[in-house]
Amino acid sequence: MLTPKDYLYFYRVLNWENKVSGTRPIGYTVLGFLMAGNPDFLRLLFLCLAELGALMCTYALNDYFDWKIQKERNFLSSKIQEKQLTEKHALFLAWIPATLCVFIVFVGSPLPMVLFLSGVLLVLFYSSPPLRLKEKGILGFLVPPIAIFIHFLRAYLIFNVIGSEIIFLSVLIFLFQGYLEILHVLGDSQVREEIVKIRLGNALKLLRYFPLASALFSVVFALWNPIFLVSTVFSFVRLRALAGFKIEHIRRIRINLLSPKLSLYEFGAYGILGWLGWFR
Secondary structure (H helix, E strand, O other): OHHHHHHHHOOOOOEEEOOOOOOHHHHHHHHHHHHHHOOOOOHHHHHHHHHHHHHHHHHHHHHHHHHHHHHHOOOHHHHHHHOOOOHHHHHHHHHEEEHHHHHHOOOOOOOHHHHHHHHHHHHHHHHHOOHHHOOOHHHHHHHHHHHHHHHHHHHHHOOOOOOOOHHHHHHHHHHHHHHHHHHHHHHHHHOOOHHHHHHOOHHHHHHHHHHHHHHHHHHHHOOOHHHHHHHHHHHHHHHHHHOOOOOOHHHHHHHHOOOOOOOOHHHHHHHHHHHHOOOO
């Protein structure tokens, strides 16, 4: 029998060993809501429920196929090996949260619904055979940032019409997710069973290129709206924090949401300024 906390590990709601929580993308949903400045909290709730169901389902399936195909150790596989779960039971549990996806029909906008479906399929194909995009080298590296790019845009489009400034912010989010994916690659490099998307030496070089690219793009975007200087500041905060980077600390960095190497405060600042009307 699984305990209530076990289910949180199973669905990747909580961090477990080298696996970080899979529910973080919902933060971008809230950010899209704040940027739109729309007080429709009920539609936000429906969207969050649908996305929570999709994330719990796809991350559990990801753990299942990572175990079956590359013999990776994760919470799901550990419970199967300990005879607390059978494979059929694990797959059954993995699909249960998908029922929450029905809430997407209540958001009332067709384009975000299409983007929701496309994002879910992209993440599903990322880990599931026969496509299993995560094994496709650079394509496997790009899928998570693209999925987050879609994730943020669909949240905003539910509440408002898209404009150039939101496109600019989406580009900065894409670059930030690329940075997070490099941290993910570095974390995977410490696990023997993990797929090598980018060689360790190249990943260490790219780690600093992404914040630098964010700084440069944000300066250009600031010509349209000075608010984008927020990204300039936090990009340099990341670059400065990386001066003492050690790969043996990678797990601690990835799970610490307050780490200056992540500097998630950047998007908190955007959310507050968006809610105050700086993007409208």
